[in-house]
Each structure stands twice: as structure tokens, then as C-alpha cells.
Amino acid sequence: MKSDRKSLFRRSACKEIRHSWGWLPVHVSVVALVLFDFLFVCRLHLVTWNVGTASPPPDVTSLLQLNSLGPTMDMYVIGLQEVNSRITNFLSDLAFDDPWSIFFMTVLSPLGYIKLSSVRMQGLLLLIFVKHVHLPFIRDIHTHYIRTGLYGYWGNKGGVTARMSLYGHTICFMNCHLPAHMENTEQRLDDFEKILEMQFEGENIPSTLDHDVLFWFGDLNFRIADYGIHFVRESINNKRYNLLWEKDQLNMAKKKEAFLQEFIEGPLQFKPTYKFDLYSDVYDTSEKKRKPAWTDRILWRVKNLCQHAPKEGEFSEEQTISVTLNNYISHMSYGISDHKPVTGTFGLELKPLLSDPLVTLNPEGEWSSEHDVLISYSAVPEFPSSAWDWIGLFKVAFRHVNDYVTYAWVEDDEISSNKDSKQVYMSAAEIPDMGGEFFLCYYSNNLQSIVGISEPFQIQPNRSLIEKDLTQEENSWMQKPDNLESHNDF
Structure with missing residues (x-):
């Protein structure tokens, strides 16, 4: 897929709006979209992390880019895999929020974010947080999950999905945990096709692939084929990641499988995120010595994306939303599991199809x-x-x-x-x-x-x-003994 398909908007007006409004507080951006029939940029930060049944870390400032000097995010989408799903934990989490949900709410709610939606299937958890100001313009929220483990009977593998209408545009988020091991590429692809086919309950809700934008992420478990572990590790040590791209199983599958070819991914310019010794940036030193791989990925798909972007100064009325990737990185400082978290920061450039709250x-x-x-x-x-x-x-x-x-x-x-x-x-x-x-x-x-x-x-x-409280306090003070000197007569 050509790189110039990553953005539908190439006209100077779009750049001016991004420059003029993107660095102002979020409520100003919303005022702008109400007053002007132009685009605005919804800033989205997406996290995928296989947490290996661990508890939340002490700090996620860098993971959520909370110390960034740029504009704040409008939305956080957090996809976790292997959340502790022992029976006692899982049953308590059904009645109460799980520790990871509580943790992220504790971090984000003081910053003006509300947990918009969440969906859990055993170890898979998907959380969506959004700034308060956007709430009236987010509608038709639905969640779903599908099991693919043990022939569809067990939820240790599969997908959890949330969808919504955002300013009139349909957006879908899909957090997946696909089968492991080098030899299971076909099973991974089969499972993903099955997940794509799931239908949301309710009337007039589009299928997964009929959403305007679909984000696909998670521990997808694709490995680096053919090359031996020594070549892979040497390439990583020398930061020659490009030598490994062509043997990445997902990249290889995208060239052959038609249903994958409309999915876009940023360049893999970070170290493979699996498998590490705990609390370190050292690849697996156990007896198994797993070969490093980019198992943790973020991709997206824009429905009916045109083959060619409009020329400078031109604009198609049908092209009302696009996705721009701002960064795609891993976070090596987090060591609670054998996977490193991966984040993608996006700009959703959209033309609001509704601008008044209900x-x-x-x-x-x-x-x-x-x-x-x-x-x-x-x-x-x-x-x-x-x-x-x-x-x-x-x-x-x-x-x-x-x-x-x-x-x-x-x-x-x-x-x-x-x-x-x-x-x-x-x-x-x-x-x-x-x-x-x-x-x-x-x-x-x-x-x-x-x-x-x-x-x-x-x-x-x-x-x-x-x-009344002041009066009670004053009376209490008046009733205290005033001969305090007597306490020192010894």
C-alpha cells in the first residue's frame, strides 16, 4: 500500500487548522469545529501491552505521554493482554472494577478523562478514556468479544472490541491476543478473520470492516521467520531492524492476504518487544531462548480509502476523516512482563457530521x-x-x-x-x-x-x-483546662 494513502487531506487549509488549533486547550478546539465547517484533529493515544498477569507498575507517565510538551490527548485507548484471570480474580473483577481499570482511572480522571467504555474477556481488557468535552458527541457505544482459544470455547485467546460514533464517524477498536509460536501463522490469520466477522448486537450497527476507521492491535504473536536467533539479535544490537522486516510474518502475510492489505502500520523502528527477562532490557536468557519478535502491534484501516490523495488545494466532500500516525514506539523501561508495551499516537482529522449535543x-x-x-x-x-x-x-x-x-x-x-x-x-x-x-x-x-x-x-x-462546626470547635476549645502550667509541675 502506498505511503501517500496514509492521509486523505493534503491541502494547505488542513495544515493551517492543525497548526492554529492543535495546540490550544481541547474545549477551544471544539468551539472551533462548531463555528467553522472545517476539519479538526482528535488526538488519540493507543496502548497495547501484554502484562503477563502482573500488577500495574508504580508510574505510567511516559507510557501515556503525560509529560509531553505537545497538546493533550483527546482519547486514550488501552488494550491489555494476559491480565490476571485466575478464577478468584476474574469473579471479583466481574463484580468490581479490576485493578488495571482502577489504576488507569486513578491516573486519568484527575486530568479530565472519563472511562467511556470497557470490555473484558478473561485476560483481555480494552479500556477507552475520553475528555469530558467530547461526551455529547460520542454515541452508539457497543462492545463485543469473541473466543478463539480451544476451538472457540476458551477465552485465553480471541478479541475484545468496542465501537462508537465520534462526531458522526464510526470508529472501532479491536484488541486481540492471537495464538503463539512460530509455526502457527495460519492459525493466527484464521482467528483474525473469525474476529473480523463478529457482529455487534443492535439495529443499524455496521460490521467491523464497515466502520469508517478500524484500529487493530494487541499481542498478535507474529514472529520473525527463517533467520536464526544469532542473526536476529545481531541485527537488533546494530539497530538494523530493516534487515528483519521482510521476514516478519505479519509483513509477509500482508503481501499475500487480501483482507490484510488495507491495514496500515507505521515503520517498525524500535526493538522487537518480545521476549525479555523480567525487569530488564535483556532478551530471553532462559533455556528456551525465544527468538525476539515484534509480537505487539498497532495497525489501522480507513474504509474506502482512495488510491490517490487530493492534490494541494483540492478537497473531496466524501473524504471527511483521515488518520495520521504521529509516533509509533515501544517503551523499554517497563519490565513487569516479558513483553514491552507499544504505543501509537494518532491524529484523527475529521469533518464533524454533527456539532450540536442532543x-x-x-x-x-x-x-x-x-x-x-x-x-x-x-x-x-x-x-x-x-x-x-x-x-x-x-x-x-x-x-x-x-x-x-x-x-x-x-x-x-x-x-x-x-x-x-x-x-x-x-x-x-x-x-x-x-x-x-x-x-x-x-x-x-x-x-x-x-x-x-x-x-x-x-x-x-x-x-x-x-x-455550627465553628461554634462546636470554639466550645470545645473553651472547655479545655486553662491551667496548662500544672502539667509541668514535676
């Missing part, structure tokens, strides 16, 4: 727990409302959709309605006494997602409680 909502007046409070909201005419819709009050650093402080049912708690807006109330008893900064989010039962979010706002502390 629901707009705001808090009315000053909020505190001293009185009941009011919420006003309005919905677009085509919004499919439900009696089970609710509006949640969330702390600014909330982790996921169920991490609300309290909520109101939009029908049961409604107090007024007209053609332009409606009002619901929240009881004073449910409002946090200490106050702070909060969001209001409208959750749609039919769409199974947040479809509206307010600007952050302040809830004032309850003055009467503060005064």
Missing part, C-alpha cells in the same frame, strides 16, 4: 445544600427520550458514568415543561454539604451514553453547617 443542560441559580435546586434542559426534536433517562451530578474528576454523587429522573422529578425547555429538581438532602466544583450530565437510556454535559459550576458550602 441535550443542553444548566444549573439554575446558586447551588448549595441549604435548599432544593433546579436544573433546566432542552433537547433537539429528534432526541429519543425515555422515562428511564436521568441527570447526574458529578464531581469534576469523576471516573465513569456510574460515579455520580446523586441523580434526578427527568420525568419523575420534572416540575415544569414547555416547548423550549424543561425543569427538574434535586433535593437539598442530596447536595454535598462541603460544596466544590461539579458537572451535570444527561444520561440517555435508549442510547446508553451521556448525551449532554454542563459547563463546570460551583456548589457553595452549607454556611449553617460551617457556622
Whole structure:
């Protein structure tokens, strides 16, 4: 596949927008896309890591590029393989979030990201985090998984998938763990074809390959064929990775298999990520001495990508989304497993097909727990409302959709309605006494997602409680003995 197919947009206007808006805070970028019928760049950071049943490391700053001087990410997609799936762990994880999900939520929620979606199948875990501001423009979220281990009966191998509509464009993420060992190339390809054929439940949801953009990643387990271990290691030591590319089984398969030829991958300009001694950057020194390989990969596919990009200054109305790879690297400093994590940072250049949220909502007046409070909201005419819709009050650093402080049912708690807006109330008893900064989010039962979010706002502390606490503290102080000198009479 020609390299110039990696981006559909080559006109100067696109470059100007990327330059002008890409370095501003994310909410400014959203304002830009609403005001101008141009492209904007959604910044995506994708992680794949076979964690070998280990617990999370102490720090993931470099893995998530949190110390980068560039613009912050709009979305994080994290695909893990071999998450601890012993029966006791797995059953507890079904009832509660698993340690890796909790870990990443703890890291990302203070930075303004919410866990949008997650799907788990034994050792396979896929997590998606997104900036709050994008929530009203992400819809139709669905997840699925498919087992391929033990002839489809066991989930130690297979794929977990999440899909969504992002500003009207369909995006699909597929985290896979394919069969191991040098000789199983055909089995890997067969399993991947089977994973591609899975169908999401629900009406009018496209098949996997019919999404506008499909990301395929994971421990794909493809090896380096033909060459012996000494040649492979010597090539790696001399950083002559290009000598190994032509014998990489995935690269070889892409030349022969039609269903792989539309998948694009960045250059493998990093050391093979398997197999290492734990807590080191030394390749396998055990008796097996596994040959190094690029088992951990990230690829993507843009639906109906044109053979030739538009010329400078030209633009096709049908070409409303493209994918640009900004970097594709491994992270050698992480040693909790025998695989090194791999990340890809992408720019999704897209022309928004929708720019208005389905629901707009705001808090009315000053909020505190001293009185009941009011919420006003309005919905677009085509919004499919439900009696089970609710509006949640969330702390600014909330982790996921169920991490609300309290909520109101939009029908049961409604107090007024007209053609332009409606009002619901929240009881004073449910409002946090200490106050702070909060969001209001409208959750749609039919769409199974947040479809509206307010600007952050302040809830004032309850003055009467503060005064009561101060009075109690003062009285407590007054009751203390004042002859403190007597304690020193010895």
C-alpha cells in the first residue's frame, strides 16, 4: 500500500487548522469545529501491552505521554493482554472494577478523562478514556468479544472490541491476543478473520470492516521467520531492524492476504518487544531462548480509502476523516512482563457530521445544600427520550458514568415543561454539604451514553453547617483546662 494513502487531506487549509488549533486547550478546539465547517484533529493515544498477569507498575507517565510538551490527548485507548484471570480474580473483577481499570482511572480522571467504555474477556481488557468535552458527541457505544482459544470455547485467546460514533464517524477498536509460536501463522490469520466477522448486537450497527476507521492491535504473536536467533539479535544490537522486516510474518502475510492489505502500520523502528527477562532490557536468557519478535502491534484501516490523495488545494466532500500516525514506539523501561508495551499516537482529522449535543443542560441559580435546586434542559426534536433517562451530578474528576454523587429522573422529578425547555429538581438532602466544583450530565437510556454535559459550576458550602462546626470547635476549645502550667509541675 502506498505511503501517500496514509492521509486523505493534503491541502494547505488542513495544515493551517492543525497548526492554529492543535495546540490550544481541547474545549477551544471544539468551539472551533462548531463555528467553522472545517476539519479538526482528535488526538488519540493507543496502548497495547501484554502484562503477563502482573500488577500495574508504580508510574505510567511516559507510557501515556503525560509529560509531553505537545497538546493533550483527546482519547486514550488501552488494550491489555494476559491480565490476571485466575478464577478468584476474574469473579471479583466481574463484580468490581479490576485493578488495571482502577489504576488507569486513578491516573486519568484527575486530568479530565472519563472511562467511556470497557470490555473484558478473561485476560483481555480494552479500556477507552475520553475528555469530558467530547461526551455529547460520542454515541452508539457497543462492545463485543469473541473466543478463539480451544476451538472457540476458551477465552485465553480471541478479541475484545468496542465501537462508537465520534462526531458522526464510526470508529472501532479491536484488541486481540492471537495464538503463539512460530509455526502457527495460519492459525493466527484464521482467528483474525473469525474476529473480523463478529457482529455487534443492535439495529443499524455496521460490521467491523464497515466502520469508517478500524484500529487493530494487541499481542498478535507474529514472529520473525527463517533467520536464526544469532542473526536476529545481531541485527537488533546494530539497530538494523530493516534487515528483519521482510521476514516478519505479519509483513509477509500482508503481501499475500487480501483482507490484510488495507491495514496500515507505521515503520517498525524500535526493538522487537518480545521476549525479555523480567525487569530488564535483556532478551530471553532462559533455556528456551525465544527468538525476539515484534509480537505487539498497532495497525489501522480507513474504509474506502482512495488510491490517490487530493492534490494541494483540492478537497473531496466524501473524504471527511483521515488518520495520521504521529509516533509509533515501544517503551523499554517497563519490565513487569516479558513483553514491552507499544504505543501509537494518532491524529484523527475529521469533518464533524454533527456539532450540536442532543441535550443542553444548566444549573439554575446558586447551588448549595441549604435548599432544593433546579436544573433546566432542552433537547433537539429528534432526541429519543425515555422515562428511564436521568441527570447526574458529578464531581469534576469523576471516573465513569456510574460515579455520580446523586441523580434526578427527568420525568419523575420534572416540575415544569414547555416547548423550549424543561425543569427538574434535586433535593437539598442530596447536595454535598462541603460544596466544590461539579458537572451535570444527561444520561440517555435508549442510547446508553451521556448525551449532554454542563459547563463546570460551583456548589457553595452549607454556611449553617460551617457556622455550627465553628461554634462546636470554639466550645470545645473553651472547655479545655486553662491551667496548662500544672502539667509541668514535676
